[in-house]
Amino acid sequence: xxxxxxxxxxxxxxxxxxxxxxxxxxxxxxxxxxxxxxxxxxxxxxxxxxxxxxxxxxxxxxxxxxxxxxxxxxxxxxxxxxxxxxxxxxxxxxxxxxxxxxxxxxxxxxxxxxxxxxxxxxxxxxxxxxxxxxxxxxxxxxxxxxxxxxxxxxxxxxxxxxxxxxxxxxxxxxxxxxxxxxxxxxxxxxxxxxxxxxxxxxxxxxxxxxxxxxxxxxxxxxxxxxxxxxxxxxxxxxxxxxxxxxxxxxxxxxxxxxxxxxxxxxxxxxxxxxxxxxxxxxxxxxxxxxxxxxxxxxxxxxxxxxxxxxxxxxxxxxxxxxxxxxxxxxxxxxxxxxxxxxxxxxxxxxxxxxxxxxxxxxxxxxxxxxxxxxxxxxxxxxxxxxxxxxxxxxxxxxxxxxxxxxxxxxxxxxxxxxxxxxxxxxxxxxxxxxxxxxxxxxxxxxxxxxxxxxxxxxxxxxxxxxxxxxxxxxxxxxxxxxxxxxxxxxxxxxxxxxxxxxxxxxxxxxxxxxxxxxxxxxxxxxxxxxxxxxxxxxxxxxxxxxxxxxxxxxxxxxxxxxxxxxxxxxxxxxxxxxxxxxxxxxxxx
Amino acid sequence: xxxxxxxxxxxxxxxxxxxxxxxxxxxxxxxxxxxxxxxxxxxxxxxxxxxxxxxxxxxxxxxxxxxxxxxxxxxxxxxxxxxxxxxxxxxxxxxxxxxxxxxxxxxxxxxxxxxxxxxxxxxxxxxxxxxxxxxxxxxxxxxxxxxxxxxxxxxxxxxxxxx
Numbered sequence: 001x002x003x004x005x006x007x008x009x010x011x012x013x014x015x016x017x018x019x020x021x022x023x024x025x026x027x028x029x030x031x032x033x034x035x036x037x038x039x040x041x042x043x044x045x046x047x048x049x050x051x052x053x054x055x056x057x058x059x060x061x062x063x064x065x066x067x068x069x070x071x072x073x074x075x076x077x078x079x080x081x082x083x084x085x086x087x088x089x090x091x092x093x094x095x096x097x098x099x100x101x102x103x104x105x106x107x108x109x110x111x112x113x114x115x116x117x118x119x120x121x122x123x124x125x126x127x128x129x130x131x132x133x134x135x136x137x138x139x140x141x142x143x144x145x146x147x148x149x150x151x152x153x154x155x156x157x158x159x160x161x162x163x164x165x166x167x168x169x170x171x172x173x174x175x176x177x178x179x180x181x182x183x184x185x186x187x188x189x190x191x192x193x194x195x196x197x198x199x200x201x202x203x204x205x206x207x208x209x210x211x212x213x214x215x216x217x218x219x220x221x222x223x224x225x226x227x228x229x230x231x232x233x234x235x236x237x238x239x240x241x242x243x244x245x246x247x248x249x250x251x252x253x254x255x256x257x258x259x260x261x262x263x264x265x266x267x268x269x270x271x272x273x274x275x276x277x278x279x280x281x282x283x284x285x286x287x288x289x290x291x292x293x294x295x296x297x298x299x300x301x302x303x304x305x306x307x308x309x310x311x312x313x314x315x316x317x318x319x320x321x322x323x324x325x326x327x328x329x330x331x332x333x334x335x336x337x338x339x340x341x342x343x344x345x346x347x348x349x350x351x352x353x354x355x356x357x358x359x360x361x362x363x364x365x366x367x368x369x370x371x372x373x374x375x376x377x378x379x380x381x382x383x384x385x386x387x388x389x390x391x392x393x394x395x396x397x398x399x400x401x402x403x404x405x406x407x408x409x410x411x412x413x414x415x416x417x418x419x420x421x422x423x424x425x426x427x428x429x430x431x432x433x434x435x436x437x438x439x440x441x442x443x444x445x446x447x448x449x450x451x452x453x454x455x456x457x458x459x460x461x462x463x464x465x466x467x468x469x470x471x472x473x474x475x476x477x478x479x480x481x482x483x484x485x486x487x488x489x490x491x492x493x494x495x496x497x498x499x500x501x502x503x504x505x506x507x508x509x510x511x512x513x514x515x516x517x518x519x520x521x522x523x524x525x526x527x528x529x530x531x532x533x534x535x536x537x538x539x540x541x542x543x544x545x546x547x548x549x550x551x552x553x554x555x556x557x558x559x560x561x562x563x564x565x566x567x568x569x570x571x572x573x574x575x576x577x578x579x580x581x582x583x584x585x586x587x588x589x
Numbered sequence: 590x591x592x593x594x595x596x597x598x599x600x601x602x603x604x605x606x607x608x609x610x611x612x613x614x615x616x617x618x619x620x621x622x623x624x625x626x627x628x629x630x631x632x633x634x635x636x637x638x639x640x641x642x643x644x645x646x647x648x649x650x651x652x653x654x655x656x657x658x659x660x661x662x663x664x665x666x667x668x669x670x671x672x673x674x675x676x677x678x679x680x681x682x683x684x685x686x687x688x689x690x691x692x693x694x695x696x697x698x699x700x701x702x703x704x705x706x707x708x709x710x711x712x713x714x715x716x717x718x719x720x721x722x723x724x725x726x727x728x729x730x731x732x733x734x735x736x737x738x739x740x741x742x743x744x745x746x747x748x749x750x751x752x
Contacts, residue, residue, distance in 0.1 A: 013719045016732035047721030192677030192716035230624075230661055231717060233730060271620050272660030274715060288619035290658040306617075349679035349720035356721050387678060423678045423720075437681050441715065447658075552694050552738075574687050576738065 002058040004036045004080055009052040009116060011043035011202045012234050013195075017050035018068070025069035026053070029076050036080060042203015044116030045357035046100060049091050052116075055079050063092035063100075103354060103373050108335055108343040111159075111196070111319040112359045115203035120238045123245040126206040132251050134325035135213050139259040142325075144174060147218040151321070153329030155341030160186055160277075160314030161389065161418040162494070163340070163407040169311060172301035173219040176309035181221035183212050183265075184305060184312040186282060187228040187235070190274040191390030192441065194421035196345040197315035199357055201228065201235035204319065205242035209252065209265060211318030214325060216263040219311050224265035227282055230272060239267055274391075274445035278493045279312045281447065292447045293493035314419070316345060336362030340406035348374045350423035351381065360405070367401035370424060381426040384525075385510070389418025391438045391445075392498030394505025395431065414505040416498065430527035431510040432517050436464040438502035442495065453496030456487035460503060468528040472518035481507055526588050529573040533589060538563050540585035547577035547586060597640040604629050605637060609644050619647070619655045623662055632663040660714070668703040668710035670748045673727040674741075677716030685724035689713065691738035692745065708749055 008014070008023045023040065030036050044052055049065030053075060062085050064075060071089060078084045090098040118125035126132070138147050152167030173181065185208055189197035201208065212224045228236050243265060246252040254262050268286050275281045276291040283305050285291035304310020320342065324332045333341045340362040346369060349355045353375030360369060370376065370386060377383050385395040394415030396403065403409050410417045425434065439461040448454045460483050463476050484500030484507075491497045507514065516522045523531040536547070536556075541563050548556040548564055555571040558564030566577070566586075578586045608625045612618055622645075626637050633656055642649040656662040674689050689700065692711060696704050703710040719725045722734025726741060733744050 012717075012732055013722055013734070016719050016722050016725060016734040050722070189718065190715060192681075193679050193720055194716075195718035195720055198718040231714065269621070269624065270659075271624065271662065272714075273658060285620065286617075288617040288621075288655065290655055292658075347720060349723060350682045355679075355723075390678070421678070421720075423682060425682050429682050434678075434682070437678070445715070552691060572690065574690060574738065 005056040007039045007041045007054040010040040019051035025072045042115045043199040047356035065091040134322035144218045150329040154324045154332035159316035173311040180308045182305045182310040183224040185226040188277045190277045193423040194419045205239045211321035229270040337406045346420045351426040352424040353378045363404045385425045387423040389416040397509040430525035442499040452490030469530045470521045537585045546580045550580045597636040601636045673714045675717045676713045679720035680724040683723040688741045
């Protein structure tokens with residue numbers, strides 16, 4: 001009889017949602033049972049249902065969401081022992097019509113093919129799913145040129161955001177003559193709101209190792225470096241385990257699989273600097289310096305890490321490679337649009353019902369991603385904007401939602417594809433505040449090399465702070481726009497050149513909201529603290545003192561059974577009183 | 590020539606022995622070197638930089654240059670519990686600034702600071718990559734998600750009672 005496999009999602013987000021007590025409960029209740037095996041797996045992408053437990057009985061799979069230790073016991077007694085699926089708890093199933101089946105049906109799983117299915121700390125599980133077949137195929141039956149041709153034919157473009165054709169990049173690196181070359185994996189996923197790289201690193205680290213090895217073979221390199229941000233401790237741990245296991249099986253190191261190719265990889269940990277995601281800054285950081293960008297040319301393909309030719313790709317790009325070699329570039333190119341081939345992983349977050357990771361074919365309209373797959377906006381609120389591409393991207397309004405997700409179409413809107421973060425905002429989000437938020441971010445992260453980025457973003461931020469404080473002047477918007485273009489033109493690296501994008505796109509699509517702040521001194525979303533105040537309706541207040549007790553700064557006075565009053569000078573506008581008022585007597589203006 | 594540097598305290602020299610050994614022959618490892626110093630002491634003490642600079646023949650200006658560039662390195666001791674509040678986009682639109690304000694008020698600390706009793710240090714970080722559980726914070730490596738201002742304070746109080 002086949003063993004029943006119980007898989008528990010133990011990626012960072014699963015653990016944060018409480019997967020560990022669930023795992024412990026399962027281990028305790030199932031200890032000594034030979035017919036059931038427990039596996040710790042990575043992220044399935046259905047983060048909004050975490051913690052997740054999957055029961056796999058000879059291919060009949062059912063995933064349960066929001067599992068607690070009690071529900072884990074029910075899964076054992078009802079599903080595993082009696083074969084009855086817990087219909088009220090199943091979110092995904094091959095057997096019954098579960099609530100998220102549709103969400104998954106519209107997706108394509110290339111990058112996320114293994115994540116959430118295998119135990120990332122066991123190389124055998126990766127191998128069992130065609131793992132390391134691609135490197136074997138490349139080494140035994142393809143020339144490096146043929147590998148590059150296949151990657152070119154796939155139409156794969158850099159998933160880090162810029163969208164440069166991967167095959168072409170490899171071709172340049174191959175063409176560079178040198179005794180030593182480097183393959184670098186950019187795992188410094190710094191865009192706030194993007195977490196697809198973390199998921200792949202945690203849940204399927206061998207796919208990165210295999211992709212990098214294939215790249216090494218194609219460009220003629222024997223050294224690989226994974227530059228991973230220190231904020232992802234679990235990713236670093238799983239990668240380290242994977243590297244050791246790959247070396248033990250001679251899938252890394254000297255004479256890989258006896259096929260005459262040497263390649264090894266080491267991990268370099270970052271230390272917290274967003275700009276290190278820029279390739280020249282990343283290389284400086286690998287060498288142990290301050291991560292400051294330098295002008296290009298020379299491009300990394302000619303002069304990279306330690307002055308040697310270097311090929312840098314992002315995690316998601318490498319995660320596609322083994323699939324492409326196994327299935328052929330043409331199979332990959334069958335997905336997507338004319339210029340943007342394949343699939344793309346998006347991280348859905350913010351005011352969205354079904355936040356998580358989704359992988360969709362390129363060209364799907366943004367609306368379908370957010371509403372059909374992501375389930376739209378929770379709590380009956382109205383959609384306001386979607387932020388694409390992190391601090392380098394922009395905010396798109398409702399009217400742009402039919403834009404297909406491909407590099408050219410998104411660039412045309414003023415936003416960028418970026419690494420794939422999609423942060424959804426509803427009517428309660430203030431667009432000016434969001435622009436201010438991003439400028440604060442780039443201002444903090446600017447390395448300080450270029451005056452336009454260092455000082456320009458600071459001046460822009462000051463204007464936005466003034467607007468949010470209700471002290472905006474009518475000419476501010478033109479000044480802001482003018483400065484934005486100067487920062488764009490005058491900065492050296494991608495960080496500076498794209499830093500004004502959040503301001504420019506919001507000015508383009510949400511200008512009236514800026515104007516409301518400046519002319520009417522009003523924040524339509526009721527977010528900017530200087531422009532709002534809380535009041536208690538004397539007609540409705542029942543004097544229950546709940547609000548006064550909740551107030552963190554004791555701004556609410558009034559005795560029991562008597563009318564309460566908010567002292568506007570003391571109030572910090574945190575909004576906690578509104579949440580506790582049982583009669584909705586408090587309003588914000 | 591008279592040296593202007595004092596001899597570093599003996600305990601610092603002793604604690605740095607394994608670190609120095611690890612990096613003696615390796616160039617271009619300033620970041621890992623600093624990370625190891627920080628693991629050893631909990632922060633980057635001036636004495637340690639002086640000692641490392643002399644033994645490994647690295648200029649202390651370069652070491653400080655690198656250390657001050659990256660957000661991870663601290664020049665002051667941290668509190669017993671290090672709180673990293675995520676200020677990424679997803680957390681921002683879910684109101685993480687309110688959590689930050691509440692935590693600051695409740696514990697009487699500022700961003701980047703440490704409580705007087707040395708129990709908590711508070712840092713704002715860019716993104717912890719747990720966006721679907723926003724707003725989140727990380728306490729000593731454990732991520733807590735789906736927070737509200739009150740819940741965040743509650744969670745942190747459990748750390749105080751654990752101590």
